[in-house]
Amino acid sequence: MAGTPFDQLSGDIWYDGEFVPWSDAKLHILSHGLHYGSSVFEGERAYGGRIFKSEEHTERLLESARTLGFEIPWTAEQINAAKEETLARMQLTDAYIRPVAWRGSEMMGISAQTNTIHLAIAAWEWPSYFKPEERLKGIRLDMAEYRRPDPKTAPFKAKAAGLYMICTVSKHAAEQKGYTDALMLDWRGRVAECTGANVFFIREGKIHTPTPDCFLDGITRRTVIDLARERGIEVIERAIMPEEIPEFEQCFVTGTAAEVTPVSEIAGTKFEVGEIIETLMKDYDAAVRPDAPALQAAAG
Numbered sequence: 001m002a003g004t005p006f007d008q009l010s011g012d013i014w015y016d017g018e019f020v021p022w023s024d025a026k027l028h029i030l031s032h033g034l035h036y037g038s039s040v041f042e043g044e045r046a047y048g049g050r051i052f053k054s055e056e057h058t059e060r061l062l063e064s065a066r067t068l069g070f071e072i073p074w075t076a077e078q079i080n081a082a083k084e085e086t087l088a089r090m091q092l093t094d095a096y097i098r099p100v101a102w103r104g105s106e107m108m109g110i111s112a113q114t115n116t117i118h119l120a121i122a123a124w125e126w127p128s129y130f131k132p133e134e135r136l137k138g139i140r141l142d143m144a145e146y147r148r149p150d151p152k153t154a155p156f157k158a159k160a161a162g163l164y165m166i167c168t169v170s171k172h173a174a175e176q177k178g179y180t181d182a183l184m185l186d187w188r189g190r191v192a193e194c195t196g197a198n199v200f201f202i203r204e205g206k207i208h209t210p211t212p213d214c215f216l217d218g219i220t221r222r223t224v225i226d227l228a229r230e231r232g233i234e235v236i237e238r239a240i241m242p243e244e245i246p247e248f249e250q251c252f253v254t255g256t257a258a259e260v261t262p263v264s265e266i267a268g269t270k271f272e273v274g275e276i277i278e279t280l281m282k283d284y285d286a287a288v289r290p291d292a293p294a295l296q297a298a299a300g
């Protein structure tokens with residue numbers, strides 16, 4: 001699929017309750033979701049035919065929509081079943097799954113009280129978010145210019161399309177300078193997260209990670225914290241200032257797409273890829289497998 005535009009892949013997409021051919025899964029240009037960012041989505045992965053933490057992702061999707069003031073007209077059970085059906089229809093076992101919900105076209109202004117709420121679910125093969133060779137060495141991050149906003153100015157718990165605007169701007173700026181991704185500070189100047197992943201640091205055998213009080217508390221983040229604690233590794237959630245970054249020995253990021261990916265550099269500060277990261281990468285790989293005993297423990 002390398003290089004094929006996403007609207008030209010083959011297969012079927014679940015769209016408002018039925019499967020439509022991939023190329024027919026369209027929406028009108030006068031859709032509220034497109035103009036006013038009234039769209040929420042999930043990014044999920046299936047491993048060996050099982051969607052990892054499918055229920056948690058569905059709950060977050062429904063809650064993200066409620067945060068934006070709309071109710072997705074499908075129950076959690078129906079959405080979970082639709083995701084499974086999509087995976088089966090596409091004959092995929094290891095895949096990325098993208099549910100997306102948005103306000104339709106009935107009203108075209110700020111107010112959209114009567115707009116139909118749409119839901120679509122697509123699934124495709126997507127082996128690694130970062131290039132595999134880069135992932136093993138560790139990715140390089142730049143510091144982003146934009147900051148994660150004050151919770152009083154944006155609904156940070158929602159996985160809402162609008163919140164990704166500054167992520168794309170920041171990732172593009174980093175890529176133009178030869179980096180893989182950007183590390184964003186928050187509105188107070190504390191370390192927050194990457195453009196599509198949470199961040200962790202390691203010093204003297206302990207893991208430090210920012211408290212998710214104004215950015216997404218990722219499902220992978222919580223899984224990895226559980227896995228580290230099961231190993232007896234101390235995990236400290238706290239405010240981390242950018243000045244502390246050079247004091248850390250190791251760094252990694254987590255996310256459904258990124259999984260556990262080591263970081264080799266943040267804007268000139270170098271990190272090693274050490275034993276704790278390697279252990280967590282292996283533990284995460286084991287936990288996501290459907291037959292993994294660790295899955296039950298980590299699923300919480």
Ligand SMILES: Cc1ncc(COP(=O)(O)O)c(C=O)c1O
Nearest residue numbers: 195196197198218219220255256
């Ligand atoms: C901005 C941002 N932060 C963190 C994450 C990690 O979240 P999760 O582990 O639930 O995929 C993601 C990925 O969805 C993200 O887009």
